[in-house]
Amino acid sequence: MFNVTGLLKRLVIGRAKRSEELQETLLPKRLALPIFASDPLSSVAYATQEILLVLTLGGLAYLHFTPWIAAAVVSLMTIVVLSYRQVVHAYPSGGGSYEVVSTNLGPSAGLVVAASLLVDYVMTVAVSVASGVDNIISAIPELADYRVPLALAFVAILTAMNLRGTRESGNAFAAPTYLFIGGVLIMVGTGLIRYLLGDAPVAESARYGVTPVPADAHLAGFALLMLVLRAFSSGCTALTGVEAISNGVPAFRKPKSQNAAATMVAMGAIAIVMFVGVTTLAIVSKVRITDDSCRLTGLDGNCESYTQRTVIAQIAAAVFGGENSVGFYFIQAATALVLILAANTAFNGFPLLSSILAQHRYLPRQLHNRGDRLAFSNGIVALAVVAGLLLWGFQANVTSLIHLYILGVFTSFTLSQTGMVRHWNRELRATTDPALRRRHHSARLVNSLGAVVTGLVLVIVLATKFLEGAWLAVLAAIVLWVMMRGIRRHYDATAAELAVTDPHEELAPPSRVLGIVLVSTVHKPTLRALSYARAFRPDRLEALTVSVDRDEALALRERWEEYGIEVPLKVIDSPYREVTRPVVEYVRSLRRESPRDVVAVFIPEYVVGHWWENLLHNQSALWLKSRLLFTPGVMVISVPWQLSSSAHADRPAPRAPGSVRRGEPAHTTGAREDGHLSRH
DSSP: OOOHHHHHHHHHHOSOOOGGGGGGGOBOHHHHHHHHHHHHHHGGGTHHHHHHHHHTTSOGGGGGGHHHHHHHHHHHHHHHHHHHHHHHHHOTTSOHHHHHHHHHHOHHHHHHHHHHHHHHHHHHHHHHHHHHHHHHHHHOGGGGGGHHHHHHHHHHHHHHHHHTOHHHHHHHHHHHHHHHHHHHHHHHHHHHHHHHTTOOOOOTTTTOEEOOSSTTOOOOTHHHHHHHHHHHHHHGGGGTTTTHHHHOGGGBOSSHHHHHHHHHHHHHHHHHHHHHHHHHHHHHTTOOOOSSGGGEESOSSOGGGOOOOOHHHHHHHHHHTSTTSHHHHHHHHHHHHHHHHHHHHHHHHHHHHHHHHHHTTSSOGGGGOOOTTSSOHHHHHHHHHHHHHHHHHTTTOHHHHHTTSSHHHHHHHHHHHHHHHHHHHHHHHHOOOHHHHHHHHHHHHHHHHHHHHHHHHHHHHHHHHIIIIIHHHHHHHHHHHHHHHHHHHHHHHHHHHHSOSOHHHHHOOOSOEEEEEEOSSOSHHHHHHHHHHHHTOOSEEEEEEEESSHHHHHHHHHHHHHHTOOSOEEEEEOTTOOSHHHHHHHHHHHHHHOTTOEEEEEEEEEEESSGGGGGGSOOHHHHHHHHHTTSTTEEEEEEEEEOGGGGGGGSOOOOOTTHHHHTOOOOOSSOEEEEEEOOO
16 A cells, blocks of 8 residues: 555655664764854844844934943853853763753752753744744735744744754755855945945934833933843843754764864854944944834834834845845845754754753653654654744744743853863862863863853843743743653652562562453454463463343353353453443452462454554453553453454555664554454
8 A cells, every 4th residue: 555654754854764874974064063053153133133122222322332232242152152162072972061060060950951951942943933034024024924824834844854864954054054154244244345435334224213112211320221231131142052062062073072162163253253243234324123113213104014124134235235136135035044044953952952861861761762864853843843832822923032032041051161160170189280280270260251251141131031021931941840850750760660679579470370361252363362362371261251232142152152162251241331341340359369360361353454444443452451451460462363454564664763773673554453352
């Protein structure tokens, strides 16, 4: 039978890979940069905009703080990149901040980092995709009504690409990332040359004024400080995703640490140059942007119907000669693509981190399994589902989503740098080599500075964003932390319960084995089950049927005697026409009589070849199994009988996700155990 599902799966994901091919998926630096650094590189498309949106709340007079805030963001990014470069060398196994904090500050602090990062990875997907859609709408305003469907479609495409494997997604995403970098650098260079030649580009919004909030606002003292700090915290979105490289060191080619560190330095340098360039052009071209277009003064027409272009769109139009220029459309296309693809940083970081957490028994073990293409498929799908729900719930609105953003990143930054300080303290106590001690002292100084600075930023972010929506991110991280602790307790309790304390006692055979074959009628499946049960040679064997119709029960007994079946048949009356409860109660009564005996229940079942055949039979065996499995000392054994429709099931079938990694054979398609007692 033609397997449509299997064909679609292969078209989307590709052929399954063997576990031995994992080495072939490792990344060179040129592919690792767009995969792990697309988020911080793409954030230059909206980091400047977020600073301006906050400052214009006070009116145009406060835009002169823009270069100082940008300088603070650049300084912070430099410190963070240098700090994480130390992490890459000290902890190359891929745990990143989680491993650093767990090792040096304890498991509970490590879980705080893990929960914060998982939440922030989800936010990275939501904000990046929403921002990318915003830039598409800036170029094609008619698509504004399709914001949410577009965002969800892009999440689906990203999911499919990442399910194909890390290297494949890198090959697909490398070109847009490098085109974006090249396009922004050309735009910045062209704009600055024009400025130096006395022909400064002028944004389309330069002629507009801005009404402050409130209209008579004149900020001073604490209010002014809070405005500047809030603008700074919004600009810190430029740092999101910086830690992804430290989490993805195992995905690099050898030498892994050196390649990862070099990629991180390249990412930091490129991101800083682009961010400074875009911010400078925004100031030079006098870009005006507000959270509400009706606060712009001097508009022609209805303010409510006016769609503001993004900052980078206004700069591109000003530099390249208008909204119909080739340069404008190139920048918009490249920006939209790279913003959407920036979510790929999370699609690599989230599955890797969740896999490590699953390995440490803080998340379900399924998240540690690799799929057909050797990617952590379950983590990829989980991230896509949660991010999609977030985009749908917030209508893919960047302004609403941005308040939930970056909190987790700075929690991770602060705790990981504090952990690195303790790491270097331990290394200093263990070495006496003067040259090595000097290097350790320098590294500790970098991480100490990083811990202090990022800690201050974390306080600022909490103070300025908490009531605006960041509390949701805090709550989500707390819930996730509690959940992971609960999962670990469950796994620990299960391991303790299953641990062997006395092998001789566990291997001691039961006093007796009582065999029971469930019978509904006398036919081939029943006789096979009886034959199979007798081959087990139980100490006592009997057949059991439930009488829901007296005449049928009598006819069954007559056929039983007619065939001369030597196994005794026991009939249980069921006046209320139940099947499951009488069987379970009878089996439990045997256990109560002889607690040291084991009861083996044999259930004859059909195996059908078509899904629709399942609808034609009841599911009594499934109910019986589910009830009997909760009874101590009871073994449930299915004895299948393959119907003729299942004859096609012996052909090769697509492997289940992760089966290649586990070395499992391909399962049959179409045919399955029907889950019902074999009854005509």
